[in-house]
Amino acid sequence: MRYRSTRGGPVVTLDTALLTGLAPDGGLYVPVALPRHAADDWPGEMTAHALAVEYLTPFFADSRLADALDDIVAETFNFSLPMVSLRRELGAPVSVLELFHGPTAAFKDVGARFLAACLTRLDQETRNDKPLTILVATSGDTGGAVASAFHGRTGVRVVVLFPDGRVSPRQQHQLTCWGDNVTSLAVRGTFDDCQQMVKAAFVDEALAEQYRFSSANSINIGRLLPQSVYYAAASYAYFRAHGERLHWIVPTGNLGNGLAAVIARACGMPMGDIAFVTNANRTLPDYLTSGDYEPRPSLATLASAMDVGAPSNLERLRDLFGESDALRQHALTAQSVSDEEIEARIRADIRRLPFAWCPHSATAMVAWERLAEGDKARHWALVATAHPAKFETIVEPLIGTEVAVPPMLAELLDRPSNYVTIDAGLDALRAHLL
Numbered sequence: 140m141r142y143r144s145t146r147g148g149p150v151v152t153l154d155t156a157l158l159t160g161l162a163p164d165g166g167l168y169v170p171v172a173l174p175r176h177a178a179d180d181w182p183g184e185m186t187a188h189a190l191a192v193e194y195l196t197p198f199f200a201d202s203r204l205a206d207a208l209d210d211i212v213a214e215t216f217n218f219s220l221p222m223v224s225l226r227r228e229l230g231a232p233v234s235v236l237e238l239f240h241g242p243t244a245a246f247k248d249v250g251a252r253f254l255a256a257c258l259t260r261l262d263q264e265t266r267n268d269k270p271l272t273i274l275v276a277t278s279g280d281t282g283g284a285v286a287s288a289f290h291g292r293t294g295v296r297v298v299v300l301f302p303d304g305r306v307s308p309r310q311q312h313q314l315t316c317w318g319d320n321v322t323s324l325a326v327r328g329t330f331d332d333c334q335q336m337v338k339a340a341f342v343d344e345a346l347a348e349q350y351r352f353s354s355a356n357s358i359n360i361g362r363l364l365p366q367s368v369y370y371a372a373a374s375y376a377y378f379r380a381h382g383e384r385l386h387w388i389v390p391t392g393n394l395g396n397g398l399a400a401v402i403a404r405a406c407g408m409p410m411g412d413i414a415f416v417t418n419a420n421r422t423l424p425d426y427l428t429s430g431d432y433e434p435r436p437s438l439a440t441l442a443s444a445m446d447v448g449a450p451s452n453l454e455r456l457r458d459l460f461g462e463s464d465a466l467r468q469h470a471l472t473a474q475s476v477s478d479e480e481i482e483a484r485i486r487a488d489i490r491r492l493p494f495a496w497c498p499h500s501a502t503a504m505v506a507w508e509r510l511a512e513g514d515k516a517r518h519w520a521l522v523a524t525a526h527p528a529k530f531e532t533i534v535e536p537l538i539g540t541e542v543a544v545p546p547m548l549a550e551l552l553d554r555p556s557n558y559v560t561i562d563a564g565l566d567a568l569r570a571h572l573l
């Protein structure tokens with residue numbers, strides 16, 4: 140399998156796409172042709188591991204990592220990704236795919252662990268005098284997941300940039316509790332500023348003399364591939380059991396998780412409609428409605444890991460599947476949810492559900508509630524992207540009680556925190572790195 144830039148530039152192997160993140164022409168790598176899985180021919184009883192390997196194998200054709208795929212999958216998916224039915228509580232066919240049982244309690248652990256497993260293997264082969272430096276801009280969860288996945292691995296450095304004051308206290312702790320080969324920078328600006336700084340560092344000549352950069356943001360294809368595995372696995376299991384396609388509601392910011400769902404479906408996995416939900420940052424819904432793409436500065440919301448005004452992966456979505464008219468025909472929709480709706484949902488649902496939503500996952504429930512009665516008769520899977528304990532300052536006042544902290548998160552919160560605050564812009568980042 141070869142990968143091409145969305146901007147027409149080079150065609151490269153998976154290994155190059157993983158190591159460089161962004162294409163040299165500023166575009167994002169996409170597969171030259173998506174594989175078509177004949178999931179009907181797959182054996183009915185397949186372990187999640189076997190399915191992940193089967194699903195990913197064509198993406199790894201020609202990669203030096205092909206023989207290691209089995210181990211990479213095992214290292215990545217070493218925590219559970221349960222589907223929890225809410226049929227009893229809601230009296231309707233609704234399930235929640237819980238993606239938050241990894242080390243940093245958000246779905247970002249999947250992509251980060253996969254990237255770490257791939258990059259450390261690739262780097263050992265191409266050992267180089269400049270250590271590989273993973274630059275990661277984070278709106279809250281990516282940085283912690285990437286730091287956790289790479290922490291303690293020799294020969295790789297991680298530099299995390301997060302928007303100062305715009306992440307939850309526990310998220311901030313997760314971003315800053317590492318040390319060793321991980322550096323944490325609080326940027327006086329927004330997530331979009333952090334993302335700009337990473338992009339600018341990639342093409343900066345002074346930095347290129349001393350650093351070899353890769354990106355762990357969802358611009359890296361290595362984030363998307365493993366994320367599409369859990370859609371493939373859950374949809375396949377459902378289809379085998381019920382002979383019907385699951386429909387999906389996916390909370391969305393940079394569109395990495397959402398695009399992964401669309402890719403799984405395009406590869407032939409049995410999936411029905413895909414509904415994206417954004418917070419008050421409505422660039423994506425507005426684009427799908429009007430056809431005009433108008434990136435804008437991000438607004439701060441309660442679902443802060445989705446505060447994105449210029450979703451990077453929209454470039455991939457348009458490249459692979461066409462413009463807004465075509466996208467609507469692909470049974471893709473997008474809608475925006477306000478902070479008031481998020482709060483009301485968290486507050487109301489604690490009375491009918493056995494758990495509290497995190498503010499991001501709550502957007503999916505708001506979107507489900509908006510469905511017409513007929514649509515609610517179809518089986519929907521809501522994607523829960525983070526554990527509510529990461530956002531206790533928002534969730535606990537709404538539910539009037541404490542959220543129990545999962546053990547892995549508790550362990551991280553016990554570690555000391557360390558970071559440096561810098562201005563937005565490449566100059567400040569360059570000064571810090573050199």
Ligand SMILES: *Cc1c(COP(=O)(O)O)cnc(C)c1O
Binds near residue numbers: 281
């Ligand atoms: C990153 C994140 C999102 C948004 O995911 P994208 O891939 O950027 O669309 C949603 N919820 C949580 C908790 C996240 O960390």
